[in-house]
Amino acid sequence: MKKVDAIPLLKNGVGDNGILSPSNAKFYSMFDKNLSTSSDARFGENSNFGYIGYKFNAPIVICQYKVVATSYNYSPQSWLFKASNDGVTWVILDTQPYISVANWKEKIGTMTIDLNNINPYLYYAILPTSKSSSYNGAMYINELTMITLATETKYLIQDKDNNVYKVSNGLLTNLGKIPPVGDLVMKEGFEDLAALNNFGSQLLDISKCKIFMCKEK
Numbered sequence: 053m054k055k056v057d058a059i060p061l062l063k064n065g066v067g068d069n070g071i072l073s074p075s076n077a078k079f080y081s082m083f084d085k086n087l088s089t090s091s092d093a094r095f096g097e098n099s100n101f102g103y104i105g106y107k108f109n110a111p112i113v114i115c116q117y118k119v120v121a122t123s124y125n126y127s128p129q130s131w132l133f134k135a136s137n138d139g140v141t142w143v144i145l146d147t148q149p150y151i152s153v154a155n156w157k158e159k160i161g162t163m164t165i166d167l168n169n170i171n172p173y174l175y176y177a178i179l180p181t182s183k184s185s186s187y188n189g190a191m192y193i194n195e196l197t198m199i200t201l202a203t204e205t206k207y208l209i210q211d212k213d214n215n216v217y218k219v220s221n222g223l224l225t226n227l228g229k230i231p232p233v234g235d236l237v238m239k240e241g242f243e244d245l246a247a248l249n250n251f252g253s254q255l256l257d258i259s260k261c262k263i264f265m266c267k268e269k
Contacts, residue, residue: 105177116199135173206241237266
């Protein structure tokens with residue numbers, strides 16, 4: 053299994069696998085994969101929303117999340133990370149009681165938190181629970197990333213003489229006459245079948261090649 057970003061790049065409030073939650077919130081820049089942008093994450097009396105999150109189209113297991121806040125004096129000091137299947141009843145997956153400006157500087161503006169979560173949920177959200185140390189309480193978050201585990205699919209190439217090839221560093225490398233077993237494919241195989249288009253001239257030298265596919269169990 054490999055860790056992947058569960059939320060796609062957002063240019064507005066709608067992604068191809070879900071929507072921002074609350075749906076009327078204007079903080080999609082937290083999900084634009086651009087560290088030079090940020091959103092004001094104020095809450096309570098300074099804002100009309102209490103949490104910042106994403107509603108997936110189908111339940112998903114989030115195993116890790118990352119908060120990037122590079123304006124240290126305006127970084128959130130404490131928060132909850134929570135999940136729900138109806139947007140009403142929430143389960144708290146993580147509590148960060150206090151993160152100082154010094155802590156943010158030590159982590160170079162990125163907090164990565166592993167979750168002990170095996171349950172799929174539709175909603176995931178971060179809820180700030182205290183203001184930043186700035187004079188007006190503004191809190192700026194550059195990026196909020198939610199990580200899930202995805203099953204890997206990999207490929208190897210085999211010719212008519214049973215030679216097995218892998219794709220490595222832009223080259224097709226002959227591994228010899230090795231049976232294409234699952235463990236070998238997962239270790240040596242390549243992920244993107246479309247990448248074969250980059251090896252057209254080399255493939256001409258492989259007579260009657262065939263592709264072996266293996267899904268990680």
